[in-house]
Amino acid sequence: MPEQHSLRIIGIDPGLRNMGWGVLEKQGNALRFIAAGTVRSDNKTALAVRLCRLYDGLTAIMEQFQPQEAAVEHSFVNKDAGATLKLGQARGIALLVPARFGLPVAEYAPNAVKKAVIGVGHGEKTQIQLMIKTLMPKAEYDSPDAADALAIAVCHAHNRQGNILARRP
Numbered sequence: 001m002p003e004q005h006s007l008r009i010i011g012i013d014p015g016l017r018n019m020g021w022g023v024l025e026k027q028g029n030a031l032r033f034i035a036a037g038t039v040r041s042d043n044k045t046a047l048a049v050r051l052c053r054l055y056d057g058l059t060a061i062m063e064q065f066q067p068q069e070a071a072v073e074h075s076f077v078n079k080d081a082g083a084t085l086k087l088g089q090a091r092g093i094a095l096l097v098p099a100r101f102g103l104p105v106a107e108y109a110p111n112a113v114k115k116a117v118i119g120v121g122h123g124e125k126t127q128i129q130l131m132i133k134t135l136m137p138k139a140e141y142d143s144p145d146a147a148d149a150l151a152i153a154v155c156h157a158h159n160r161q162g163n164i165l166a167r168r169p
Contacts, residue, residue, distance in 0.1 A: 020145030
């Protein structure tokens, strides 16, 4: 039987206050939890400082865990235009950091992530957390955002063959 190579995937749930991240390894059909957490920024500081904090935090995660592929959740319209714009800037960081490391970066709609993890395109965060624990019993995370990031990584692990991955030129 040929040896199956493992693939390390980072999932990123973009957020300006809390950016969730989760790293797993895929070997064949098996998923193994590596790490998860949340990069936080202080909403009392200037936007530029917050973006730097997210960039620096996510860069440190990339250096520590050395993923080979990245997946980021698409974000849609928020409560107001200002909040949507700020989330878009945080999402830019979530796309930029793995691209700077030369990783292919895939993007997934929230409904696709939910469907991959809980079987339907709509569901509560608690359902995602329960399924993450079912799929990877050793998974530990410090926030719902980190659990969502693991779900994004799981979605990518299941859909990466059919997804066109954008590579840095």
